[in-house]
Amino acid sequence: MRLFLDTNLVRYIGTHQGYVFETEESDDLAAEQPLMREQIDALWAIFKADERAHFEFVISPGVLGEIMDSPVGEAEGNIVSLLLEHSRDLAEQEGWQYDEVAVRRIEQGLKEFTKSQCKDRRLLAEAIFFECDVFLTNDLRLVKKAGGFAVRPLDFWESIRRGL
Numbered sequence: 001m002r003l004f005l006d007t008n009l010v011r012y013i014g015t016h017q018g019y020v021f022e023t024e025e026s027d028d029l030a031a032e033q034p035l036m037r038e039q040i041d042a043l044w045a046i047f048k049a050d051e052r053a054h055f056e057f058v059i060s061p062g063v064l065g066e067i068m069d070s071p072v073g074e075a076e077g078n079i080v081s082l083l084l085e086h087s088r089d090l091a092e093q094e095g096w097q098y099d100e101v102a103v104r105r106i107e108q109g110l111k112e113f114t115k116s117q118c119k120d121r122r123l124l125a126e127a128i129f130f131e132c133d134v135f136l137t138n139d140l141r142l143v144k145k146a147g148g149f150a151v152r153p154l155d156f157w158e159s160i161r162r163g164l
Contacts, residue, residue, distance in 0.1 A: 001053065001055055001056070001133045001134070002055070002056040002058060002090075002130070002131060002132045002133050002134075003046075003055050003056065003057050003058065003132065003133065003134050003136055003156075004058045004059075004060070004123075004126075004127035004130065004132040004134065004135045004136060005057055005058065005059050005063065005083065005136055006063065006123060006135065006136060006137035006138070006139065006142075006150075007063045007066040007067060007123070008137060008138045008139060009043065009136055009137060009138060009153065010059055010063060010067060010083060011067070012036075012039070012040060012043065012138070013043060013083075016040050016043075019040065019044060020040065020043050020044050020047055021047060036138075038154050039138055039152060039153045039154055040153075041154075042152075042153035042154040042156070042157040042158075043153050045157045046136075046153060046156065046157055046160075049157075049160065053160075056090050057083060057090075058090065058127070058130050058132055059083045059084060060123065060126035060127070060130065061098060061126070062119070062122045062123045062126050063123060063126075064084065066119065096130065098129075099129070102129055103122075103125050103126055103129045104125075106125040106128050106129055107121050107122055107124075107125035110124055110125060112145065113145065117145075120139070120142050120145075120146075123135075124146060124149075124150070127149075134149070134151060134156060135149050135150040135151070136150075136151065136152070136153055136156060137150050137151075137152065138152055138153070140152070143155075
């Protein structure tokens, strides 16, 4: 199963990577709101399940661009590098060549997203281009607008658990 990671999740993973990958509690994690903590717990479960499920995680050029457009801390940079390496390996295995024209065509077909949602539209187009099964995000507005394709980590994890 191929999972697209939205920019907000890559940032959360970078900020809380000690917990997501190692179950290490931190002051930052303890300060998170309860609803956000549930999403981070779900990310931990997804990455733990990956040991057996072998998910394919995708971060796209659009996600990478959004991350690089803002200050990136060392922890965030390390996780971005790790996920980017995973995505590059996947692209090499699949023989993908990023095709800007194809992504733009897909993007133009996503008419339900207005100009003010151009970043969302772009990332959704990239996820479709990379043949992702799920678009993982914490953006509730995007989840509602993109139907069942875009889901929050907790909702995805619950659907996986029910399917086991």
